[in-house]
Amino acid sequence: MIFDTHAHYDSGAFNAxxxxxxxxxxxxxxxGIVNPGCDIESSRTAIALAEKYDFVYAxxxxxxxxxxxxxxxxxxxxxxxxxxxxKCVAIGEIGLDYYWDREHKEEQKKLFRRQIELAxxxxxxxxxxxxxxxxxxMEIVRDYPGLRGVFHCYSGSAxxxxxxxxxxxxxxxxxxxxYKNARQSHEVIELCPTDRILIETDSPYLTPVxxxxxxxxxxxxxxxxxxxxxxxxxxPQEIERLTFINALxxxxxxxxxxxx
Ligand code: NI
Numbered sequence: 001m002i003f004d005t006h007a008h009y010d011s012g013a014f015n016a017x018x019x020x021x022x023x024x025x026x027x028x029x030x031x032g033i034v035n036p037g038c039d040i041e042s043s044r045t046a047i048a049l050a051e052k053y054d055f056v057y058a059x060x061x062x063x064x065x066x067x068x069x070x071x072x073x074x075x076x077x078x079x080x081x082x083x084x085x086x087k088c089v090a091i092g093e094i095g096l097d098y099y100w101d102r103e104h105k106e107e108q109k110k111l112f113r114r115q116i117e118l119a120x121x122x123x124x125x126x127x128x129x130x131x132x133x134x135x136x137x138m139e140i141v142r143d144y145p146g147l148r149g150v151f152h153c154y155s156g157s158a159x160x161x162x163x164x165x166x167x168x169x170x171x172x173x174x175x176x177x178x179y180k181n182a183r184q185s186h187e188v189i190e191l192c193p194t195d196r197i198l199i200e201t202d203s204p205y206l207t208p209v210x211x212x213x214x215x216x217x218x219x220x221x222x223x224x225x226x227x228x229x230x231x232x233x234x235x236p237q238e239i240e241r242l243t244f245i246n247a248l249x250x251x252x253x254x255x256x257x258x259x260x
Contacts, residue, residue, distance in 0.1 A: 001031030002225070002240055003247035004218035006093075006127065006152050006172060006200030009035050009056075010045035013204035013215055021217055022053055028219040031055055032247060036093045036127050038063035040075035043082055050087035057251060059090035059127055061115055064097040064108040071111070083122055089251040091119040092127025093152060096140075099132040109136060116144055125149050125250060127172075134160055141167070150198050150250065153206065154188060161188045165196055170250055172198045175208035175216060177227045189231045198250060199224050199243045 009018055025033065035050065036059040037043025043060035050058040060082045062071060083091060094115040096108050119126045126149035130137040134156045141147065141164075150170040154161065161171060171192050177185050189197070199221055201207075207216035208223035222236070225243070229236040248254050 001244055002029055002218065002221050003032035003199070003244045004030060004201050004203070004221055005032075005034050005150070005198040005247045005250070006174075007033050007035055007203040007216075007218055008038070008042070008205075009033070009049055009203065010037070010042045011204050022049070022056065025218055026055065030218045030221070031244065032253070033057070033218055034059055034089060034127075034247075034251060036090070037061055037079075037082075038093060039066045039070050040079055043079055047082055047085050047088065050085075057087050057089045057253070058085065059092040060085075060088055061090075061092040061094040061127065062111055063093050063129060064095055064112070065100045067107055067111055068101060068104050071107075076114075080118055083118060083124070088124070089253065090125045090127050091115050091122070093129045094126060095129035095131075096133035096137050097129060097131045098136075105136070108133075109140065112137075112140055113143075116140070116147060119149075120144065120147060124252075127152050129153075130156070138163070141169075148250075152200060153202055154185065156188075157184070158187050158191060161192060165192065170196050170198050170246065172200045173224060173228065174200050174202050175206040175212070175220075175224060178208040178223050179212070186231055189228055194232060194234070194239070194242050195246060197228065197239075197243055198246055199228070199239075 034057045035046040037046045046058035050056045152172040153174045154171040203216040229239045
């Protein structure tokens with residue numbers, strides 16, 4: 001069974017067939033999905049989807065890209081309440097994005113820290129989005145030694161990966177590992193122990209080869225598994241099994257009864 005640790009089924013890209021596609025997942029060998037939120041609305045939808053489907057779990061969080069035009073204190077306090085939902089398994093996605101928004105760095109950092117503190121208070125891991133903000137992301141992470149988390153769609157250096165692994169963090173890999181220019185992420189996969197790898201689609205984005213350019217969904221995670229298997233010199237079934245176990249452990253779901 002495959003565990004997609006990061007997919008946005010609340011996205012408008014799934015408006016036409018959201019329920020059909022999610023209902024089809026168990027038949028496509030997908031046994032678990034975590035749907036992170038990016039603002040209050042998508043966090044609400046993530047929780048609603050998790051309530052509807054046994055195998056879907058939610059994370060709630062405020063994405064750095066959505067701070068400037070959407071953030072309100074009132075919405076944030078609702079988000080803090082949603083975070084206590086029993087099917088909310090993490091706080092995310094949160095972090096820093098200097099690719100889309102270089103103008104609100106201070107606001108991004110402040111909200112990143114507030115959400116880390118929320119995660120620590122609730123004893124949940126964080127899902128970190130770090131785009132072109134490696135230095136500042138690491139500086140913040142270093143301030144919270146007890147924090148558990150994943151750098152989703154890991155795009156940093158091998159050196160940074162080593163530091164995160166040493167601190168107990170997980171690294172998330174997506175469709176781009178199948179792209180031609182993925183040399184750096186292959187190097188990181190090579191050095192990353194198999195018990196710290198999480199696989200994710202970031203659906204509807206980051207579709208792997210051979211479907212690059214089309215809408216992504218959790219069924220396409222097999223191409224990411226195959227690439228990681230090739231790099232790790234292990235059978236794809238073994239990567240599928242190990243990453244499923246990693247996801248259960250990371251999100252605190254070891255007690256759920258699924259056949260891996
Ligand atoms: Ni995402």
